[in-house]
Amino acid sequence: MSSFFARNRSALTIAGVALLLTLWILSGVLTREPPQINQRAEAQPMTVAVMRSAAQTVERLLTLQGEVQADQRVTVRAETAGRIAALPVELGQRVSAGEVIARISMDDRDARLRRAEAAVRGRETDYRAAQQLAREGFQAQLRVETALAELEAARAELEAVRLDIANTHIRAPIAGVVNHRYAEVGDFVGRADPVAEVLENHPLRAVVQVPQHNVHRVQVGGPAHVSFVDGSEHTGTVRYISARADTTTRTFRVEITVPNEERSLPSGVSVQVRIPVEQVMAQRISPALIGLDDRGRLGVKTVDDDDRVAFHVVDVVRADADGVWVTGLPEAARIITIGQGFVNAGEPVRVVDEGAGS
Template identity: 25%
Template sequence: MRNKSIRIIILLLVLVAAGYFAYRLFTKSGKKTPSGQQAAARPAGRPILADAYVVKPVTLDESIEASGTLQSNEEVELKPEITGRITHINFKEGVKVGKGTLLIKLYDGDILAQIRKLELQQQLAKTTLERQENLLKINGISQQDVDVTANQFSAYGADIEFNRAQLQKTEIRAPFSGTLGLRYVSEGAIVGPTTIMTTLQQLDPLKIDFSVPEKYRNAIHKGDPVFFTVTGDTSKYRGNIYAIDPKIDLATRSVKIRAMVPNANGRLFPGSFAKTSISLKDNPNAIMIPSQAVIPGTRNKQVIVADSGRAKFVIVETGVRNENNVQILNGLQPGDTVITSGILQLKPGMPFQYNKVQ
């Protein structure tokens, strides 16, 4: 009796669960979503409404913006050519110096002594050579002995020149006029060819380096003006392009450009970040379309063009952009009608109707 009651209870639970799921299934199949109602309300094959833009040529004042860096016109790290001890430091940090100014002097006592010794030996060889030449006139000595002495005299002269060249290396002079940087050594320090003692930079004029996309390579020429601003300064500065790298960078597909910038007032500093702008020649027949009409892709960009009331996808090449529009370099012609709305619903060859044409 007890087992029979348990079976009845289980049967009732199964019936209740089956009834619940049947009710849920019925309510879902009978309920329509708003999109489903719209789909049912719209007859099959009805064209999609879309906004369009008729392409026409406009005048475009095109400019290129790029990030740049200010560089010294000339810059060098001053290092000694030989190892030695600093005996004198003849400059102050951050001051301007002229070309050839003696900045640092290394110990040269040993070189001076060697030069003095060689000069005495050369003088003795000269005296000996004069005597032998007189003896040669009376056949009192052979020509070979005279030649040996003459060669020795010349060798002393070469040794003296070598040591004088070494003596010049003990004097570190400014290779050009400029402004000295910080000093990294002190008097008495032993320095070598790898020791940076200070830096020298020419700050007027300055250089500015920046890169632009390769498609603008033929639109930029030497002498073109460059306008730029630097961080922390609201003033707008101007320079002129004087060098263009003949090679396109393989990694970035851009071309490096260098411009010369006057800096007589000293307000610009090497290493500063600069936001540059180059104005290109006005293009009176530029094709500009709304930015939302361009469909980006992994390999190319496309737009939808009206073709007898149907959607036609066209690959385009874009140029500069502004706040609302983008330039089309290839793919469109004046008079083409470009779809600007509903582009996600349209497929190639699908019919549509105009909602608004601009």
Template identity: 30%
Template structure:
């Protein structure tokens, strides 16, 4: 019983304390509001001086090198591998024979297609002669011509298969992986044979933010650095700028980089793109926090030193440069803008500067 009474007393005391605090806070807020309403109070704010500054547009971005051309080479014909002419790490040129497939069955198919084509041509010639003397109809002659065309197409397809028995490289590059051995059987459904990469030119993939991407265009020449080869100089050209930001609100871009004669750079290495821009003319800049609501509002509060009050000013915002915003029109160098406390301000509100 005593325990219950004790708990009740504690709860009552706690509720009384909470009520007292709330009542006291309400009284203070009312007094503060009345004091400001009479004109005797001031809202504490922070300010910044409007200045002209030279905008440094230069920046760097890090990324990874990727091969400009990368190909997983698949088989097109079924057969047994009879010869392999290259190994991993070998340089190959376009058209070079990498391996050979047993062409015995393929050659038999080609010979059969050749014989069928020759026979179809003879039949067409006989039908043509008979048609001229009235021995066959136009429809029969057309069917003979169609049979000849179909036989020719089958012959061309078989000749292509014979040619494909010699597996040739479609690009200049390096054999990065070899997936077959002599004696292995490959299928026409696409057995993986080789992985070829071309590193004579690479792509450096980096991400830039909204203020940086606005200064870029395809075709721009970019200096490239590699920490692995600090004494080597590389150059690149912007070949792709994403039209849409990714999930992190950055824009992926690609820079085509020419490798050196030794092909020192390899796919997967880190690289740094150095973006240098011409020197900019000084611009009026203010902190991004100066705007009422957001930058898109194009509205700030200016501190009137003579009257010691805040005044609303409409401005025209330009580029967003990190924590600063360029002002195209509406402010002059030397004026003072309010950077915090705007939520409590209206036209003519008295302010006090927090230093």
């Protein structure tokens, strides 16, 4: 037996050590407490940045595109036929009402005038002679009446010749600027042919088409802001609202008078017209803060007094270079500016004022 242990001492030693290790491991597994299942850490509120905003009184504007027209635009036409003999005024020159802007050649009008004057003198002599003879009883009263009719006809012919001569001087019917010529010196014009265009740009008329659902908001005598293509802005007054809608577009023609005493503003150009229709309480925000809810409505996310997200449906009142003015927010609001895309209405959040850091 001793010899067996002697021969197998090493193997028995190793087996003993292995047995002890196995017992030690088993004792740890059996005696330790079962592992605890890690509980999911409670989610922390999302951190958002907010901007504090207070409502202000602003004008709700009806913004429309239109054009400006001259207050008066007249095509001057010839009232007698003939060749253009002279054009005393230049294009672009300002003229007064009644000023001559073109002359037609006299041709035979002087001769016709002398003939008509001679005819009147002859008929006057005949009429006086007929009257004298009638008083003396040598001629019937019928001859007197005939002589008077012939005299009146001669006088009418004389007036017609004088009027025709006067019409050789083509005059501006209104004060304004000679804006266009339809005939040049040497051109032949007939009666009613166009000769020139005269227009008056003071005041200007801004013309817009107002949709039928908004026309009730516009009032005659109300103000309007007119922006020209050169960037200048001018204040005008609504002077006319059509009583009937256009049957094709269902819009109403509205005209706004724009003072232009210096005549520095041209007519015929495009303009943007903004007509104030009411005053509302609104807040100016960046357009980037406006989003859609699950119903497709435009709105802005804010944080309420309980630090929970609220979604407010808004209406855009007007826009300018610094942002958009909207209604629908509380008078004093904490508007989410950073993180609004990661939170939903009703969720609690941790609030940091914009610019204050986390």
